[in-house]
Amino acid sequence: MLAPDPATQPRDFLLHLFQAAVARAQPAQVLAGFLPPPPRGRTVVLGAGKAAGAMAHALEAAWPADAPLGGLVITRYGHVPPRPAGCRSASRSPRPRTRCPTPPARKPPRACWRSPRA
Secondary structure (H helix, E strand, C coil), X not given: CCCCCCCCCHHHHHHHHHHHHHHHCCHHHHHHHHCCCCCCCCEEEEEECCCHHHHHHHHHHHCCCCCCEEEEEECCCCCCCCCXXXXXXXXXXXXXXXXXXXXXXXXXXXXXXXCCCC
């Protein structure tokens, strides 16, 4: 799609630029082109941050089904996107863990920490 003329439609032009930039930042759209071939053995993925969930989903969708893949991704409450169609089943921790307390409505905590003295 051609961009609108900035001289006659400045608002539409800027909106087009913004939408193009957001689309180029979506991991599901661009990550596959940057992945190396799977190495021999198992691949472990570690991630942290608000965008880590989206990046992990994009990696899982683009990774070959016959190549072992595992890892741990930590993100804030509410920043995990829906799993893409066709992905493997959700991975679970091999050890059960205690659930973090429900975050307050105004601002979720950055990390869950339980003191051994509690």
